[in-house]
């Protein structure tokens with residue numbers, strides 16, 4: 001870490017909601033003979049840094065969101081090429097972002113700071129010395145060689161509400177030498193703990209790609225509406241030809257249209273999601289916001305002359321710049337779209353931290369959502385750095401609140417309680433990161449936090465070992481729960497808590513073993529036994545009937561190993577009966593959804609799992625796909641069969657949690673999974689069904705690319721497998737006449753054989 005000479009500086013005035021963003025600048029001299037120059041930048045707010053008229057780096061919404069008081073990320077950039085001999089200018093625009101702006105449904109702001117504040121430290125290396133130019137409060141009256149602050153085109157900005165940019169007021173050259181900043185005012189120092197500064201270790205949030213508009217329509221209100229064909233997180237880039245000076249363009253964002261073609265803005269709740277651009281009157285103007293972000297597929301444009309063309313707007317996809325690592329494709333277009341929807345919901349919800357949704361007045365790091373989706377997340381993208389950072393925040397919040405928080409960073413003022421699936425993210429998320437990347441550090445680092453959570457829960461168990469008091473989310477968002485009460489699921493919330501606790505205690509035993517924590521291991525073996533016995537006693541009959549007979553209850557009991565072999569077989573039949581009896585629709589919420597198809601597969605009811613996968617009637621896996629969904633929804637019936645939004649107050653069209661099904665799709669349909677931490681042992685075991693004739697999946701494992709492709713052609717099965725260097729694969733060939741199982745090392749392998757059965 002560099003020695004920090006810089007201080008945080010701000011404008012003297014606190015930020016009111018809707019204030020213009022402060023622009024900061026300072027002039028300094030550079031001598032000939034610069035060898036190298038590095039600048040370190042962070043802010044309370046979101047910062048766009050400039051040097052001599054150029055933007056520094058391509059990160060947006062930097063420094064992202066962390067538990068700022070303890071961890072504030074500092075970006076480091078090589079700026080050698082941007083310096084020149086003589087006068088130079090460095091500067092920055094700081095938006096409100098997460099530190100200053102409105103967050104949560106209360107839209108309360110100033111969670112961390114009452115105004116945007118900037119921190120910049122430039123280190124210029126000459127042959128014989130290093131010179132440092134850094135943020136510091138101005139002398140009074142301020143000179144140009146001081147840091148000064150002034151207004152620019154960004155008139156208002158907020159992550160939820162949007163950005164207002166007045167191009168008439170943007171000062172050309174404000175961050176370059178020669179600009180007259182005598183009207184700008186002095187900066188003051190802003191008090192902030194330097195101990196919070198960390199060099200950033202997470203991939204920045206970036207503009208990842210641009211999508212072309214696919215259709216322009218006119219809303220019943222008369223305004224043009226533009227469809228980008230995909231629900232994304234980001235913003236739009238606009239191009240204006242020959243605008244009138246002062247032409248005022250308002251852009252409203254939404255995820256959906258109403259059946260009459262008007263913008264459906266209800267899913268944003270109180271987030272205004274509205275940008276405004278006021279034109280300068282040049283021949284051609286281009287603009288996009290940088291201090292806000294929206295979850296949207298459609299925009300409505302007010303103030304445009306005539307109808308925009310498809311080329312006037314592009315959608316800019318913005319999220320954490322992680323490497324893609326997982327793919328799936330099959331012979332079925334709907335299944336491919338379902339999988340794509342999970343990928344898109346993941347992209348749209350990994351914006352610095354893993355969030356619940358990108359559009360409404362939340363976008364919080366809910367523990368339960370990432371916990372439900374974690375197996376899909378680790379397959380689809382390299383999430384190691386983003387989630388390691390988020391876990392740090394989770395542990396900070398746990399320490400400062402004395403209990404595992406419901407979201408991290410925590411700004412939700414309601415007290416948290418230890419809960420299943422939300423709270424136990426502190427055990428399962430590190431465990432899954434270890435499984436994927438094979439590195440134990442994450443377990444070691446989170447071990448005290450895991451213990452604090454599990455030991456706290458242990459104190460709450462009754463004498464039978466049951467976790468049956470206190471708040472639980474349970475099988476959140478069960479489609480049979482009353483529309484406005486997603487927590488009122490039909491599966492007993494304490495059954496869900498007990499089942500998840502058994503998964504957690506089992507993981508604790510394994511983690512203690514890996515870390516050589518022998519004493520703790522004994523403690524968790526004992527706890528695990530108590531919890532499992534408790535489950536058996538309270539929730540399962542001798543025969544294997546799980547209390548209340550819900551799909552979620554059976555799925556958890558089967559997948560978490562809570563039944564004897566005989567009970568398991570019987571429970572599988574009952575589960576099959578429940579699913580088939582309801583016509584293969586979905587009757588589970590967050591807790592059950594990742595496990596129902598697995599439980600069916602494990603107990604010999606693959607056909608039922610496929611029937612469920614391909615059911616299109618509401619609520620089902622494919623229903624949203626038939627309704628044109630391009631992301632996973634918060635509830636299966638978020639858009640009702642008549643095309644109207646289900647007005648529940650909890651109707652996001654972009655929640656990845658239910659996209660957890662994509663994990664079963666790649667493991668069972670695609671047939672690729674890992675059998676050892678870090679993928680050193682691979683299992684290839686596709687289970688064709690559902691009328692599919694081909695499927696393929698691939699994954700960039702820590703050892704390299706692994707892939708499986710199976711195709712049915714003229715009664716013949718062809719299976720192609722790629723095993724990366726350093727791995728071995730156990731290959732269970734699907735529908736092989738002799739049930740062939742092979743073990744193969746690195747390289748490409750192919751089998752072709754006549755199919756058994758009735759394919």
Ligand code: BGC
Nearest residue numbers: 356357362366368369473655
């Ligand atoms: C979020 C969920 C979250 C839940 C828990 C919601 O508002 O969007 O996905 O897990 O609250 O209370």
